[in-house]
Amino acid sequence: MSEAAYNFAYLDEATKRMIRRALLKGLAIPGYQVPFASREMPMPYGWGTGGVQVTAACLTPEDCLKVIDQGADDTTNAVSIRKFFERTAGVATSEHTAAASVIQTRHRIPEQALTERQILVYQVPIPEPLRFLEPRESETRKMHALEEYGLMHVKLYEDIARHGAIATSYAYPVRVEGRYVMDPSPIPKFDNPKLGGMAAIQLFGAGREQRIYAVPPYTRVVSLDFEDHPFEASKAAHDCDLCGAAHSYLDEVITDDKGGRMFVCSDTDFCAMRRAEGHVGRLSPKGAAA
Amino acid sequence: MTLHRTINLDLDSPLLRVEALTKLYGARIGCADVSFDLYPGEVLGIVGESGSGKSTLLSCLAGHLACDEGRVLYRNRDVVTLSEPERRLLSRTEWAFVHQNPRDGLRMGVSAGGNVGERLMAVGARNYAAIRASATDWLGRVEIAAERIDDRPRQFSGGMQQRLQIARNLVTSPRLVFMDEPTGGLDVSVQARLLDLLRSLVRDMGLSVIIVTHDLAVARLLADRLMVMKDGRVIEQGLTDQVLDDPQHAYTQLLVSSVLQV
Amino acid sequence: MYVATKGGERAIDAAHQWLAEERRGDPSAPELTIVQIREQMALAVNRVMAEGSLYDRDLAALAIKQARGDLIEAIFLIRAYRTTLPRFGASQPVDTDAMALSRRISATFKDAPGGQVLGPTFDYTHRLLDFTLMAEGEAPQAARKPADPAPAPHILQLLDRDGLMEPLPASDETPPDLTREPLEMPADRPLRLQALARGDEGFVLSMAYSTQRGYGRTHAFVGELRIGTCAVDMEIPELGFAIEIGEIELTECETVNQFTGSKTEPPQFTRGYGLVMGQSERKAISMSLVDRALRWAELGEDDMGAPAQDAEFVLYHCDNIQATGFLEHIKLPHYVDFQSELELIRKLRRDAGAETCKEAAE
Numbered sequence: 001m002s003e004a005a006y007n008f009a010y011l012d013e014a015t016k017r018m019i020r021r022a023l024l025k026g027l028a029i030p031g032y033q034v035p036f037a038s039r040e041m042p043m044p045y046g047w048g049t050g051g052v053q054v055t056a057a058c059l060t061p062e063d064c065l066k067v068i069d070q071g072a073d074d075t076t077n078a079v080s081i082r083k084f085f086e087r088t089a090g091v092a093t094s095e096h097t098a099a100a101s102v103i104q105t106r107h108r109i110p111e112q113a114l115t116e117r118q119i120l121v122y123q124v125p126i127p128e129p130l131r132f133l134e135p136r137e138s139e140t141r142k143m144h145a146l147e148e149y150g151l152m153h154v155k156l157y158e159d160i161a162r163h164g165a166i167a168t169s170y171a172y173p174v175r176v177e178g179r180y181v182m183d184p185s186p187i188p189k190f191d192n193p194k195l196g197g198m199a200a201i202q203l204f205g206a207g208r209e210q211r212i213y214a215v216p217p218y219t220r221v222v223s224l225d226f227e228d229h230p231f232e233a234s235k236a237a238h239d240c241d242l243c244g245a246a247h248s249y250l251d252e253v254i255t256d257d258k259g260g261r262m263f264v265c266s267d268t269d270f271c272a273m274r275r276a277e278g279h280v281g282r283l284s285p286k287g288a289a290a
Numbered sequence: 291m292t293l294h295r296t297i298n299l300d301l302d303s304p305l306l307r308v309e310a311l312t313k314l315y316g317a318r319i320g321c322a323d324v325s326f327d328l329y330p331g332e333v334l335g336i337v338g339e340s341g342s343g344k345s346t347l348l349s350c351l352a353g354h355l356a357c358d359e360g361r362v363l364y365r366n367r368d369v370v371t372l373s374e375p376e377r378r379l380l381s382r383t384e385w386a387f388v389h390q391n392p393r394d395g396l397r398m399g400v401s402a403g404g405n406v407g408e409r410l411m412a413v414g415a416r417n418y419a420a421i422r423a424s425a426t427d428w429l430g431r432v433e434i435a436a437e438r439i440d441d442r443p444r445q446f447s448g449g450m451q452q453r454l455q456i457a458r459n460l461v462t463s464p465r466l467v468f469m470d471e472p473t474g475g476l477d478v479s480v481q482a483r484l485l486d487l488l489r490s491l492v493r494d495m496g497l498s499v500i501i502v503t504h505d506l507a508v509a510r511l512l513a514d515r516l517m518v519m520k521d522g523r524v525i526e527q528g529l530t531d532q533v534l535d536d537p538q539h540a541y542t543q544l545l546v547s548s549v550l551q552v
Numbered sequence: 553m554y555v556a557t558k559g560g561e562r563a564i565d566a567a568h569q570w571l572a573e574e575r576r577g578d579p580s581a582p583e584l585t586i587v588q589i590r591e592q593m594a595l596a597v598n599r600v601m602a603e604g605s606l607y608d609r610d611l612a613a614l615a616i617k618q619a620r621g622d623l624i625e626a627i628f629l630i631r632a633y634r635t636t637l638p639r640f641g642a643s644q645p646v647d648t649d650a651m652a653l654s655r656r657i658s659a660t661f662k663d664a665p666g667g668q669v670l671g672p673t674f675d676y677t678h679r680l681l682d683f684t685l686m687a688e689g690e691a692p693q694a695a696r697k698p699a700d701p702a703p704a705p706h707i708l709q710l711l712d713r714d715g716l717m718e719p720l721p722a723s724d725e726t727p728p729d730l731t732r733e734p735l736e737m738p739a740d741r742p743l744r745l746q747a748l749a750r751g752d753e754g755f756v757l758s759m760a761y762s763t764q765r766g767y768g769r770t771h772a773f774v775g776e777l778r779i780g781t782c783a784v785d786m787e788i789p790e791l792g793f794a795i796e797i798g799e800i801e802l803t804e805c806e807t808v809n810q811f812t813g814s815k816t817e818p819p820q821f822t823r824g825y826g827l828v829m830g831q832s833e834r835k836a837i838s839m840s841l842v843d844r845a846l847r848w849a850e851l852g853e854d855d856m857g858a859p860a861q862d863a864e865f866v867l868y869h870c871d872n873i874q875a876t877g878f879l880e881h882i883k884l885p886h887y888v889d890f891q892s893e894l895e896l897i898r899k900l901r902r903d904a905g906a907e908t909c910k911e912a913a914e
Contacts, residue, residue: 006636015635035734040631045877047884070888077884079560107888125881136864138737146375150382150412154397154404157411160418161401161440163900169892188892208874210734226418236895251887252894266888 009056009089015039019057019212023203026214031176032144033127033211041207048081048106049207051123055085055104058119058203064092066100071108071249071266078106095269107170109191111248111270114200116217122185124206127213129173129183149181152224160229172231175222176215189223190235190249196221238263243274244281304363305330305466305498306351311360313350319522320346324360326517326527330465333492333499335513335530337506337545343522344502345470351500352387352468353377364466382412386459390471392451395458396443402429402454403439409462428457432487449480453487460491467492469501473508485511506546510534518542575620589613598801598830599623603872604630605731605750606637607800607829624752624872631873634731642726643786644794648804648827649706651780652699655831658707659774660808666704671779673833707776708806711821718811718822718851737864744846744863748839749828751870757834759860759870760841768845768858772824775808779831803828805836809844811851822851842866 007013022036041049059065065085069078073095081104082093094100097110104121114120130140133151143149152173159167172189174196176182184195185204195202195215202215215221223231236250241262248270250263262283265271275284304327313320321343328334336344349355351362353369362369364384369377381387389395396405406425407415415421426436432453434446443451452472459467472488473481489512492499503509509516509530516533518526518541526539537543576583590597590613600612604627612630619625655671658664711717727742735747748756763770781801785794807824824844826836845860859865869875 010636012636012638035736037731037733039635040628040873041635042632044628044880045874046879046881047877049877070885074560075885076560076564079564083561106884107886125878136737137868138864142374146378148378148382148412150408153411153416154400154408157407157418157421158401158404161403161422164903165896165900167896167900169896170889186886186889188888190892208878225416226421227416228418234892234895234899236891249888250891252891266891 006088008061009059009085009091010042011039011053011056015053016057019053022212023054023057023214026203026212027201027216029180030215030219031174031180031182031213033213035210036212038207038210043080043084045208046125047077048104048123050205050209050212051104051106051121051207052081052084052205053207054121054203054205054212055102056089058102058121059085059089059091061089061091063101064094064099065089066094066097066103066269067105068103068108068110068267068269069106070251071110072268074268096273097267097269107186107188108249108266109187109194111245111265111267112273113194114198116199118200120198120200120202122187122202122204124183124185124204124209124211126171127183127204127206127209127211129171129181144180147179149175152181153226156224156226156229160226166225166229166231169234173224175224177220178222181224182213182215182221184221188235188249189231190233192221192223192231193233236263239281240265240271240274241281241283243271243279244284245271245274245279304328305332305365306500307361307363308351309361309363311347311350311357311362313346313355313357319343320355321350321519321522324517324524326524328466328498328500330498331496332515333497333501333513335509335516336500336502336519337504337509337516338519339545340504342519344504344519346522347519348468348470348500348502352385353381354387382409383462384465386462386464386467388452388455388459388467388469388472390474392443392448392455395455396451398443401440401442402434402446405443405454405458406461409458413462424461425457428461429454431491432457433483447480449476449484452476452484456488456491460495460497463495465498467497467499469499471503471505472501473503473505481508488512506534518545575618584617586610586613586617589616595831596621596623596626598832599753599835600626600630602829602832602835603627603750603752604634606630606634624876628873628876641786641789643784643797646782646784646800646802648778648782648802649703651704651778651782651802651804652799653704653778653780655779655833656704656776657774657778658776660776661707661710664707664710666702667700672831704778706806708808708823711775711808716821717808718820720823735867737867739863739867741843741847741850744867745825745827745839745843747867747870748826748842751839752872752875753832753835753838755870755872755875756838756842759845759866760838763841763845763858763860768848768856768861770824770841770844771810772807772841772844773809774837775806775823777803777805777833777837779803779833801830803830803832803836805833805840807837807840807844822847 019036022034026032026034038050039053041052043049043052065082066073067078067082069075072078085091086093097103097112101117102119102121103110106123128140130143130152133155134140134143156166159165168189170188171183171186172192174182174184174192184192197218199217201217204213225231236252238250239246240248240250242264245265248265248267251266253262253264255262306328308324308326311324312322324347336347338344346355350357357370387395403422403425406428407421410421410424426439429436429439434450434453443454446454473484476484485508492512501512513530516527516530517524518533518539520541526533526537526542533542534546537546590609593616596616597609597612600615600623601607601609604612611633615626615629616623618629653669655673656666656669658668708717730743730746781799783796783799786797787794805826809822809824811820811822822844824840826839826843828836828839842860846863846866848855848861855861
């Protein structure tokens with residue numbers, strides 16, 4: 001494909017304007033799902049088309065873009081999306097959280113706290129937190145409009161009744177600024193506390209479902225729970241085996257066929273940064289320890 | 291959970307006032323020119339054959355169907371012109387609706403406890419233990435064993451499902467309950483038990499009820515007053531005993547006598 | 553020693569090279585040309601144009617070549633390309649009455665003004681493999697006769713004249729544009745028809761078939777099926793009047809359905825409508841059946857709970873590009889979500905285990 005044939009960041013300016021309008025509306029009504037005329041993108045629906053359109057609408061030539069998938073910069077889909085913007089927008093890219101002005105993510109929030117100069121763009125598969133309780137869009141929109149969220153708690157009630165605990169471990173529903181119940185995209189619930197009071201702008205794009213929503217900086221975001229079964233941000237009870245971090249989200253890696261496994265930070269940039277600073281973990285090469 | 295409200299019910303003014311309510315299906319009359327008052331704590335029975343317009347009337351009153359003419363004043367507010375948010379709020383707080391088929395009124399995929407707890411959570415209850423205690427209490431009041439609290443309604447008999455539906459509706463102590471043939475699909479012995487239960491709940495909680503039934507025995511047992519409907523119109527109304535023991539209208543006489551012959 | 557998986561970029565590049573090689577196949581076999589695909593795989597080209605919503609035979613043929621014959625992949629290529637095209641304006645509605653017909657049949661009348669034209673159809677061919685095509689595929693020229701100059705009005709108009717068809721008030725209202733506005737429910741008929749016109753042929757076919765088998769039955773007859781070319785006129789602002797900018801091939805199907813009448817309408821026939829770009833009659837007929845099934849509410853029919861009556865179900869699931877993308881995205885890494893599920897299961901099992909131990913101890 002000849003890049004010159006396409007507009008900056010692929011989408012034409014009229015489309016970007018349409019998306020920006022939806023973004024502004026989303027920021028004005030935190031957590032509200034704004035319908036937008038999602039375009040057919042050159043990557044499949046479900047592979048981040050919503051996030052890509054939001055990123056395309058936000059990028060300026062001066063931006064520095066970071067793309068992560070499952071916390072890592074080097075997973076195939078993250079590479080593919082980063083390449084897409086390198087080709088169509090020619091913007092600088094980086095794997096360093098602090099260096100990026102726009103971060104597109106799938107399923108994670110970076111460990112390192114974001115700043116007011118950054119935008120975090122989430123890829124969202126199913127934006128409707130009520131979808132699996134009520135399949136009808138016409139009905140769920142009404143439920144949001146009328147703040148009829150009793151059903152959401154029925155689901156949590158059923159979890160506790162059956163399992164003794166709330167059995168939702170990712171895409172854990174939140175209430176934004178005391179009004180809209182929102183799906184934070186399939187981030188692990190470990191990341192939920194970072195959603196609230198964040199300095200950066202958080203934008204959510206669901207391409208196939210044609211929805212955009214947003215959380216402005218320093219917004220109150222509360223994970224749904226019961227008073228006597230409070231929300232708990234859990235992770236594997238281990239430290240990172242490479243950098244020793246005790247409070248980062250971990251991937252479990254199977255190392256042999258005899259049950260051997262190790263735990264490593266899912267945020268690869270965070271882990272690398274800590275190792276560069278001299279932190280070590282259980283399986284760090286000998287001699288690396290200070 | 292405090293189940294008893296401390297509101298001041300003005301017992302002298304009607305809770306519900308219906309004025310000249312009319313619903314047409316094209317040229318056919320659903321119900322026409324129906325007017326009545328319902329006072330707090332009163333049980334009004336609407337009787338008639340199937341097709342007499344009693345279910346249409348009930349649907350219009352509960353806001354499930356839009357009526358063509360007339361007014362329905364609930365505590366002096368016209369519910370016909372109520373916006374959908376207001377109406378939905380009303381129907382999960384001060385109103386309740388017991389369907390003939392419990393499947394229409396229950397969430398079949400949700401446990402008994404979740405079914406009873408839903409209305410509580412819908413109005414803001416956020417303490418799991420309290421919700422569960424309240425659900426357990428209500429299961430007891432409708433004679434469902436506490437250990438069935440985590441079972442789904444699918445595993446219940448028809449009579450149990452209907453009692454569960456009643457518990458789910460009454461848990462937030464509504465003021466006005468609409469019932470559409472609540473004993474309809476049940477065996478005679480199960481019916482009798484349910485009627486007993488309904489009667490004591492209605493009396494204990496001081497509920498105002500509008501109950502639609504084709505079964506005059508049900509009407510006699512539960513209703514303070516009766517309205518007899520035919521072809522969409524009210525042809526006779528009065529105190530239950532008066533209507534059933536001394537029917538004035540020829541149709542009511544026929545209705546009463548046909549029951550007595552059984 | 554574990555190192556976080558690196559090399560995604562290299563793997564992707566290598567995979568793409570391999571893909572290109574596979575697409576070409578054995579280099580000793582001559583390479584397919586776009587013209588060959590356009591001319592000899594015309595129905596595949598038509599489907600890609602219809603579901604890709606872009607009328608360009610050469611681009612559709614290119615997409616088929618690039619997609620190695622995977623038509624959904626080809627449709628996807630066309631859709632993505634379509635996104636980047638500037639929109640100069642909208643044409644005037646095409647006049648299918650004035651269609652230059654290559655095929656026109658009616659199942660409801662033996663003959664009608666304009667006649668029945670069988671056209672190039674698989675109907676009545678015996679589905680026997682023709683082994684001569686393995687050697688050479690030259691076809692003798694079919695017999696020709698000059699086109700009938702008599703007009704061929706829509707057959708349903710004839711019923712209309714007798715007042716037996718439901719009235720269809722004409723409207724000059726600009727229909728909503730599915731590709732420029734988000735699909736929102738409830739969708740009106742123009743929007744539903746747009747979605748069906750670019751919906752997956754297989755999905756729409758199965759939905760239509762389900763109505764025939766009783767799931768939302770509407771007793772459809774093919775009132776008329778016509779295929780041919782129509783002029784596309786567009787008003788050019790600088791000129792101030794409409795000029796013909798080209799012509800496109802269309803397949804149009806109108807079904808006649810029984811209707812027993814409602815509280816406001818007397819018994820009469822109702823219609824279902826299908827219009828698809830290119831020659832695609834299976835799709836056009838399917839579309840008209842599904843269109844008719846979706847009209848139950850406006851006609852005062854019962855909701856029988858049939859899938860084809862459920863506009864949300866049909867419209868949200870008929871697009872194969874949305875469907876295939878979402879389906880295939882589960883191939884992407886999900887180890888973060890999976891990890892959190894793993895922890896939850898372990899925790900729940902631990903809690904359950906602790907309880908059993910406690911009970912045993914008591």
